[in-house]
Each structure stands twice: as C-alpha cells, then as structure tokens.
Amino acid sequence: MPPSPQTLWLAPLRGVTGLTFRQCLTRHFGHLDGAVSPFLTTVAGVRIKATHLTDIEPARNQALALVPQVIGKSSTELRTLLLAIRGLGYARCDLNAGCPWPMIVKKGRGAGLLRDADALRRMLDTGCALMPGGFSIKVRLGIESSGLLLERMDLLNGYPLREVTIHARTARQRYEGHVDLDGFAAALQACRHPVCYNGDIRTAADLAELRRRFPAVSGWMIGRGIIADPFLPGRIRGDPRPVAIERLRAFLDDFGDQSAHELSGPAPLLGRLKELWSYLHARFVDGPFLWRQIRTSRHPDDYRRILDDWWGREPQLVEITEGIKPPGTSA
Numbered sequence: 307m308p309p310s311p312q313t314l315w316l317a318p319l320r321g322v323t324g325l326t327f328r329q330c331l332t333r334h335f336g337h338l339d340g341a342v343s344p345f346l347t348t349v350a351g352v353r354i355k356a357t358h359l360t361d362i363e364p365a366r367n368q369a370l371a372l373v374p375q376v377i378g379k380s381s382t383e384l385r386t387l388l389l390a391i392r393g394l395g396y397a398r399c400d401l402n403a404g405c406p407w408p409m410i411v412k413k414g415r416g417a418g419l420l421r422d423a424d425a426l427r428r429m430l431d432t433g434c435a436l437m438p439g440g441f442s443i444k445v446r447l448g449i450e451s452s453g454l455l456l457e458r459m460d461l462l463n464g465y466p467l468r469e470v471t472i473h474a475r476t477a478r479q480r481y482e483g484h485v486d487l488d489g490f491a492a493a494l495q496a497c498r499h500p501v502c503y504n505g506d507i508r509t510a511a512d513l514a515e516l517r518r519r520f521p522a523v524s525g526w527m528i529g530r531g532i533i534a535d536p537f538l539p540g541r542i543r544g545d546p547r548p549v550a551i552e553r554l555r556a557f558l559d560d561f562g563d564q565s566a567h568e569l570s571g572p573a574p575l576l577g578r579l580k581e582l583w584s585y586l587h588a589r590f591v592d593g594p595f596l597w598r599q600i601r602t603s604r605h606p607d608d609y610r611r612i613l614d615d616w617w618g619r620e621p622q623l624v625e626i627t628e629g630i631k632p633p634g635t636s637a
C-alpha cells in the first residue's frame with residue numbers, strides 16, 4: 307500500500323489544537339493536509355468572541371489549511387457564524403453534530419442535532435446556501451446507541467455536502483470504550499458523500515488496517531493520537547527523519563514560548579501546558595511520574611523546573627502499541 311493515505315486531518319480538540327498548537331505542530335513535524343478548528347460559537351446568537359476569530363485568522367493559518375468549525379442549533383446563529391467566516395475569506399466550514407457533552411446534547415447542539423431532524427434540516431439548508439460546495443458535517447453514530455446516524459442518512463444525502471466526518475462512537479460513549487467499526491461500515495455504505503473516518507487512530511498500523519478494511523474512505527482525522535505522538539503523521543507518511551526526543555523537546559519549548567507570548571497570565575498558560583501533557587505523558591517511559599508532577603505544579607516556573615529536570619534524566623520514549631481493538635469484529 308502506498309505510504310501516503312488520502313487526506314490526513316488534525317481533529318479539533320477545544321483547549322488543545324488551537325492556533326499555537328497547529329503552528330508549532332506544522333513547524334516541527336508536518337505531514338498533515340489540514341486541520342479542522344475547535345468549534346466557534348456565538349454569544350447570544352449575534353456576536354462571536356474575538357479570541358475565536360483570532361484563532362482562524364487566515365494570515366496566521368497559512369502553514370496548515372484550516373476548515374473552521376461551528377456549533378449551534380439555530381439557523382440565525384449559523385448565519386452569523388458563516389457570514390463572519392466567509393468574510394474572512396473561507397469557502398469551507400464544518401458543522402459540529404458530534405459533541406457528546408450532556409449539557410450541549412441536551413440543548414440540541416453537537417450530537418443533539420442528530421435527534422431533531424427539523425433542526426438539522428434547517429442547519430443544512432443554511433449551511434449549504436451560505437457555503438455552496440464547502441459545507442461539511444462531523445457526526446457520531448448516534449446518541450444513546452448506534453443507528454441514529456443511519457436514520458438521518460437520507461436527510462444528509464439530500465444535500466451537497468463536501469464531506470461527512472464520522473466519529474465511530476455514540477455520544478453516550480463520549481471518547482471512551484471501543485469504536486464501533488461495524489456501525490461505521492454501515493454508515494459508510496449508506497452515505498453518498500465523501501466520508502472521513504475519526505476515532506482512536508494511535509499508530510500507523512491502525513491506519514493501515516483501517517485503510518485495508520475501508521478503502522472507500524476519503525480522509526482520516528486524528529486527534530489524541532497526534533497529541534500523544536506528534537511524530538505520527540510523519541510515520542504514516544514515511545518521514546525518514548529519526549523519532550528523536552530532541553525534536554519533541556524543541557516542539558515543546560516552542561509551544562511553551564509561543565503560548566506564554568499569546569496568553570495573559572500564568573494560570574491560562576499552565577492550564578494549556580497541563581492539557582497537552584495530559585495526553586503526551588503517555589509517550590514516555592515513567593510518563594505517569596512526570597504527569598503527577600506537572601499536574602500538581604502551581605506556576606509555569608515550577609513547570610519549567612520539572613521539565614529541565616526531566617530532560618536531564620534522558621527520558622525514553624515508549625512505542626505506542628495500544629491501538630484500535632474493536633471487540634468481536636472481524637477487522
């Protein structure tokens with residue numbers, strides 16, 4: 307199989323894959339074709355936070371193609387968001403119909419949109435009218451159980467969507483438990499649009515296996531797998547450069563410096579660094595020990611001391627072997 311799979315996307319993770327992360331990741335590791343931004347939302351349906359707009363500012367997003375993502379349940383809200391995004395020059399936008407958090411789902415947003423066919427139809431009408439040829443949607447297999455997406459597929463098939471990204475879990479599962487590859491297979495078969503797969507790709511072998519099983523998939527979206535192992539896109543694409551700890555350190559130094567520059571005050575900075583390390587620590591031998599120290603640190607200066615000490619110990623990377631293990635599926 308050729309080393310370059312179809313489109314490789316960085317998944318949106320609010321609080322992690324913001325502008326600075328995307329810039330640093332691209333500078334130090336590369337090999338991604340694009341990213342979907344963490345979702346933008348409105349304040350009271352009419353205004354968009356300046357920080358959300360800064361994140362997608364085209365001049366700062368030149369190195370990695372970006373598709374802004376929005377969340378909402380009313381077409382008025384969507385219109386506000388799409389006009390602003392279009393005004394920045396974007397011809398693509400993604401609708402979040404997969405966020406699983408109960409507060410969001412209960413309000414009919416995120417995965418909650420799948421429950422209400424009329425609301426979903428209104429969003430698709432507005433999205434496809436305002437972003438002709440460039441409107442896509444990110445969904446789950448269902449809310450309580452798999453199958454709801456299949457019920458909505460006729461509706462989705464009736465619109466000229468650019469792509470449908472399917473996270474192969476239900477909202478009830480959030481991000482845990484096994485991905486449902488049989489459920490994904492059924493949705494893939496029913497969908498008339500290009501389909502992007504998302505969920506638990508942790509290794510190049512995971513992706514190779516998925517590509518073998520689902521040759522019709524047009525794109526692959528990876529989130530936590532890249533945050534825990536920024537070398538992953540390079541491995542997938544056959545980058546000959548060594549997986550050297552110095553490269554990871556340079557990336558982290560850059561990310562820390564840029565974040566300090568961008569954020570005001572020590573608390574947001576430390577919060578951002580902790581969020582990153584909550585995934586990244588798993589990549590190191592003795593990572594849980596390091597993570598305990600970072601998690602309980604109180605100030606970025608403590609964090610820097612902990613890391614200086616850590617690099618001085620010549621830490622070792624672990625091979626990630628825990629990939630997708632669907633139960634009882636004949637992969």
Ligand SMILES: Cc1cc2nc3c(=O)[nH]c(=O)nc-3n(C[C@H](O)[C@H](O)[C@H](O)COP(=O)(O)O)c2cc1C
Nearest residue numbers: 317318319320344345402473505506507528529530
């Ligand atoms: C902390 C966190 C924040 C997330 N934020 C978003 C978001 O803004 N938009 C979205 O569509 N998905 C969001 N997701 C879901 C991811 O994009 C992705 O679907 C999920 O992590 C599963 O893919 P992975 O197994 O490759 O990480 C988020 C997930 C997490 C854990």
